[in-house]
Amino acid sequence: MATEDLVTQESDQKTEIDRAVIRFAGDSGDGMQVAGTRFTDASAAFGNDLATLPSFPAEIRAPAGTLPGVSSFQVQIADFDILTAGDEPDTLVAMNPAALRNNLDDLKRGGTLIVNSDAFEERNLAKAGYDHNPLEGDAVKGFRVIEVPMEQLTKGAVKDSGVSGRDVLRSKNFLAIGLLTWLYNRPTEPTIEWAEKKFATRPEVAAANVMAFKAGYNFGITTEATKTTVEIRPATLPSGTYTNVTGNTALSWGLVAAARQAKLPLFYGSYPITPASDVLHELSKHKNFGVTTFQAEDEIAAVGSAIGAAFAGNLAVTGSSGPGIALKSEGISLAFQAELPLLILNVQRAGPSTGMPTKPEQSDLLFALFGRHGESPLPVIAAASPSDAFEVAIEAARLALKYMTPVILLSDNHIANGSEPWMLPDIDELPDISVPFATKENSDHGFMPYMRDIETFSRPWAIPGTPGLEHRLGGLEKEAITGNVSYDPENHQLMTDSRAWKVVNISHDIAPVEVDDPDGDGDLLLLGWGSTYGSIRAATRDLRKDGRKVAHAHLRHVNPFPANLGAVLGAYERILIPELNTGQLRKLIRADFLVDAKGLNRVAGVPFKTSEITETAIAMLER
Amino acid sequence: MTTTDYTRADFQTDQEVRWCPGCGDYTVLASVQNFMAGLGVPREKIVVISGIGCAARFPYYMNTYGMHSIHGRAPAVASGISITRPDLSVWVVTGDGDALSIGGNHLIHSLRRNLNFKILLFNNQIYGLTKGQYSPTSEQGKQTKSTPFGSPDHPFNPVSLALGAEATFVARTLDMDRKHTTGILEAAYEHQGSALIEIYQNCNVFNDKAFIELTGKDTRDHNRINLVDGEPVKFGPEGERAVILEEGTAKIVDTSAVDPGRILVHDAGNDDPSVAFAISRLSHGPYGPTPLGIFRRVSRPTYESTVRDQITAATEAKGEGDLAALIRSHGTWDV
Ligand code: SF4
Numbered sequence: 017m018a019t020e021d022l023v024t025q026e027s028d029q030k031t032e033i034d035r036a037v038i039r040f041a042g043d044s045g046d047g048m049q050v051a052g053t054r055f056t057d058a059s060a061a062f063g064n065d066l067a068t069l070p071s072f073p074a075e076i077r078a079p080a081g082t083l084p085g086v087s088s089f090q091v092q093i094a095d096f097d098i099l100t101a102g103d104e105p106d107t108l109v110a111m112n113p114a115a116l117r118n119n120l121d122d123l124k125r126g127g128t129l130i131v132n133s134d135a136f137e138e139r140n141l142a143k144a145g146y147d148h149n150p151l152e153g154d155a156v157k158g159f160r161v162i163e164v165p166m167e168q169l170t171k172g173a174v175k176d177s178g179v180s181g182r183d184v185l186r187s188k189n190f191l192a193i194g195l196l197t198w199l200y201n202r203p204t205e206p207t208i209e210w211a212e213k214k215f216a217t218r219p220e221v222a223a224a225n226v227m228a229f230k231a232g233y234n235f236g237i238t239t240e241a242t243k244t245t246v247e248i249r250p251a252t253l254p255s256g257t258y259t260n261v262t263g264n265t266a267l268s269w270g271l272v273a274a275a276r277q278a279k280l281p282l283f284y285g286s287y288p289i290t291p292a293s294d295v296l297h298e299l300s301k302h303k304n305f306g307v308t309t310f311q312a313e314d315e316i317a318a319v320g321s322a323i324g325a326a327f328a329g330n331l332a333v334t335g336s337s338g339p340g341i342a343l344k345s346e347g348i349s350l351a352f353q354a355e356l357p358l359l360i361l362n363v364q365r366a367g368p369s370t371g372m373p374t375k376p377e378q379s380d381l382l383f384a385l386f387g388r389h390g391e392s393p394l395p396v397i398a399a400a401s402p403s404d405a406f407e408v409a410i411e412a413a414r415l416a417l418k419y420m421t422p423v424i425l426l427s428d429n430h431i432a433n434g435s436e437p438w439m440l441p442d443i444d445e446l447p448d449i450s451v452p453f454a455t456k457e458n459s460d461h462g463f464m465p466y467m468r469d470i471e472t473f474s475r476p477w478a479i480p481g482t483p484g485l486e487h488r489l490g491g492l493e494k495e496a497i498t499g500n501v502s503y504d505p506e507n508h509q510l511m512t513d514s515r516a517w518k519v520v521n522i523s524h525d526i527a528p529v530e531v532d533d534p535d536g537d538g539d540l541l542l543l544g545w546g547s548t549y550g551s552i553r554a555a556t557r558d559l560r561k562d563g564r565k566v567a568h569a570h571l572r573h574v575n576p577f578p579a580n581l582g583a584v585l586g587a588y589e590r591i592l593i594p595e596l597n598t599g600q601l602r603k604l605i606r607a608d609f610l611v612d613a614k615g616l617n618r619v620a621g622v623p624f625k626t627s628e629i630t631e632t633a634i635a636m637l638e639r
Numbered sequence: 640m641t642t643t644d645y646t647r648a649d650f651q652t653d654q655e656v657r658w659c660p661g662c663g664d665y666t667v668l669a670s671v672q673n674f675m676a677g678l679g680v681p682r683e684k685i686v687v688i689s690g691i692g693c694a695a696r697f698p699y700y701m702n703t704y705g706m707h708s709i710h711g712r713a714p715a716v717a718s719g720i721s722i723t724r725p726d727l728s729v730w731v732v733t734g735d736g737d738a739l740s741i742g743g744n745h746l747i748h749s750l751r752r753n754l755n756f757k758i759l760l761f762n763n764q765i766y767g768l769t770k771g772q773y774s775p776t777s778e779q780g781k782q783t784k785s786t787p788f789g790s791p792d793h794p795f796n797p798v799s800l801a802l803g804a805e806a807t808f809v810a811r812t813l814d815m816d817r818k819h820t821t822g823i824l825e826a827a828y829e830h831q832g833s834a835l836i837e838i839y840q841n842c843n844v845f846n847d848k849a850f851i852e853l854t855g856k857d858t859r860d861h862n863r864i865n866l867v868d869g870e871p872v873k874f875g876p877e878g879e880r881a882v883i884l885e886e887g888t889a890k891i892v893d894t895s896a897v898d899p900g901r902i903l904v905h906d907a908g909n910d911d912p913s914v915a916f917a918i919s920r921l922s923h924g925p926y927g928p929t930p931l932g933i934f935r936r937v938s939r940p941t942y943e944s945t946v947r948d949q950i951t952a953a954t955e956a957k958g959e960g961d962l963a964a965l966i967r968s969h970g971t972w973d974v
Pocket of ligand 1: 657658659661662663664693694763767768841842843844845
């Protein structure tokens with residue numbers, strides 16, 4: 017392979033910093049998600065802490081070069097444990113004028129702007145709505161601008177690779193990665209190894225990508241403008257083995273782990289929907305774990321099949337996003353009435369209706385709690401970060417099996433596609449969540465499918481194939497104990513109360529909510545749930561640096577609430593609940609605990625900036 | 640202890656059967672219970688899943704495992720059972736509204752997938768449970784509570800629909816004819832893959848005598864076209880009428896008027912569903928000469944077997960799943 021040599025060398029003008037935010041932005045076809053994840057993985061391998069925020073355009077690819085077609089990937093890397101992908105990038109890579117226009121406002125003053133100067137020609141400028149070249153005007157003043165003729169460089173670099181025609185320029189994202197690898201003193205091996213493995217069946221593509229990568233790196237070495245580089249030392253994270261994981265992957269692995277810990281086969285019935293489909297993709301790869309995936313004809317069939325699988329003795333799961341969960345609602349009520357264990361994943365996206373499928377929002381909380389007909393309370397549990405989804409999946413399964421109930425697990429677009437380093441758990445230490453099937457008659461009159469356990473109020477799980485325990489489930493109201501159809505008024509009251517009590521009772525079987533309040537005398541409690549964890553945590557830190565006394569509590573269980581939540585809330589004079597919705601948790605907290613909680617609410621399709629939370633908190637503290 | 644030495648009583652539950660007196664559902668229940676008693680399959684291995692409607696009460700009266708699910712979704716629920724538990728014998732009980740209206744999507748998809756459960760479609764051409772609205776199999780112009788000026792809907796022919804979805808087993812029978820029903824049930828059970836059995840079922844309260852042309856003493860012999868595999872399709876008290884195929888269309892002719900060689904010989908095992916479809920077009924509802932029996936019975940791998948084979952192959956190729964290795968599969972680093 018004739019290729020430019022790569023002499024990895026130490027930059028002699030290194031500045032050491034503690035963290036940096038880098039954003040890759042380009043056209044959907046420019047490979048920005050690949051660029052971002054490659055840079056991220058190299059940083060992970062180097063040992064930095066990190067958090068990522070991919071931002072996708074609408075699913076259908078917009079015309080090349082236009083503003084709606086811009087895709088971006090932001091990553092924050094640090095030498096300490098960070099919590100978000102950062103508020104504003106220190107370095108922006110803009111592959112074309114549209115990417116510049118969409119992202120320039122976010123770039124930190126004095127930050128570095130790396131542009132693919134070849135793309136700044138008349139046609140592309142016009143597509144982005146520029147009537148002049150912004151690189152020549154005031155727009156980029158105050159930034160360190162590095163113009164890189166990425167297309168020319170790529171063409172030159174890959175000419176001996178064997179790729180030709182339109183494919184040549186596809187490697188330009190690797191040129192950008194190479195340059196950033198130099199600028200941030202990242203290791204080169206992870207990216208080269210990845211490209212060689214990923215394109216093993218198309219060696220010419222692997223070669224082109226590696227050549228472009230090296231060319232970008234060498235450009236950095238030889239160009240005056242990029243002489244100064246930055247270094248971010250490995251983070252001092254708790255010692256252990258780490259991997260970088262997205263929320264959808266962690267959730268899928270968590271389900272595999274839950275099935276293992278429950279000693280049950282896993283069944284996943286689903287219908288493709290953004291942003292939940294990756295769970296279906298991931299699980300369908302792991303058939304050797306005994307996982308059965310079923311791509312159903314629609315959302316209703318997906319939940320229906322999972323109900324059947326639950327009856328048949330599987331760890332049954334269905335997953336979707338808001339619109340699909342709406343279609344599953346009737347099925348979830350059946351599982352509730354039949355008292356079958358079932359996990360329902362809702363990877364939330366901005367709604368209502370089709371809304372903004374690729375953007376995050378936390379607006380299905382009340383829907384998860386109340387989006388069913390009849391009296392049908394369910395446990396609802398929410399992941400706080402990408403890696404947290406692993407544990408949450410096991411916890412959701414534990415509750416479903418122990419209490420014979422459907423459980424809704426909430427994630428969202430930010431968790432699903434974002435990634436962070438995850439310290440791998442010791443598999444042998446995972447909890448045993450298995451629940452034995454009923455195998456014998458439980459009364460002198462035969463098998464009573466609705467005879468409840470006195471402690472959990474759960475009913476026995478007798479699966480088809482078990483001799484002597486034949487019974488019928490169904491949506492009609494059941495008589496207590498026998499499970500026969502009953503229209504008896506007192507029985508309906510009893511069964512409604514029993515089902516509700518079973519769920520309320522779970523509050524004593526879940527971890528109390530932990531409060532992070534070092535001196536126990538915070539003037540303000542920041543209360544959150546779900547994907548706002550990182551932003552709230554980062555804001556808490558910043559506020560403390562500023563000398564403010566603030567506490568942070570984050571709810572994993574949103575129904576029922578942990579038993580100590582009332583006492584926690586009572587200890588604070590001010591409560592602020594930041595949510596990516598119009599105040600859904602706040603409504604619940606106010607209704608349940610009669611406290612004057614305030615909200616910070618925003619539905620802009622992006623996570624909170626840390627500064628938005630700190631500013632609101634300060635305003636509350638100074639009032 | 641598992642025994643398979645059953646009588647019908649072993650398949651009855653202690654629940655009072657609550658259909659209207661005289662309803663065709665009673666007869667079908669008796670046929671199914673008798674059939675299952677003689678099947679030799681342990682009771683605990685049988686699962687009956689229904690949706691909503693009069694017929695959907697069926698599982699409550701069957702002393703097997705069962706679920707009375709929600710409207711239209713029985714095939715979806717049955718899918719989850721059948722895919723994960725190929726050791727079970729799974730039966731779906733549904734009606735014309737349940738299967739063809741609200742649940743139409745699940746019906747066609749389970750048939751095309753060749754899921755190994757058997758669907759008993761009780762077709763009474765009316766909504767009984769909700770007290771008498773027209774259904775997707777009611778004849779056009781039918782006056783009901785919801786169509787006082789006559790139904791504007793063109794009805795489905797369930798057999799044609801199932802053949803269109805390339806179901807591997809499609810049959811039609813009559814509630815009253817228990818022997819015929821039992822024969823079809825046996826064949827459906829033997830069949831590996833999905834089976835749709837349309838059962839003409841009389842709703843004596845809201846749509847009485849809908850099938851009278853096929854059940855009445857004076858008319859039945861003239862109208863029942865019994866399909867027998869490998870035999871020429873002839874019907875009438877003396878076999879005086881016959882079915883021929885002309886330019887792809889099935890036609891009824893006088894037996895004496897055609898060369899015997901032209902009479903269609905029924906071939907349920909024909910891979911191409913076109914001829915079965917042509918036969919299904921001889922009637923559009925139980926009016927006049929109507930074919931009964933097995934229209935199609937062909938062999939195709941079941942969905943379940945394909946899914947199980949994939950799992951077995953993956954396990955053989957990669958070994959049993961190792962969770963510790965899985966969570967390390969995207970690369971790791973140590974701190
Ligand atoms: S309404 Fe009709 S179908 Fe329903 S139980 Fe009565 S007779 Fe049977």
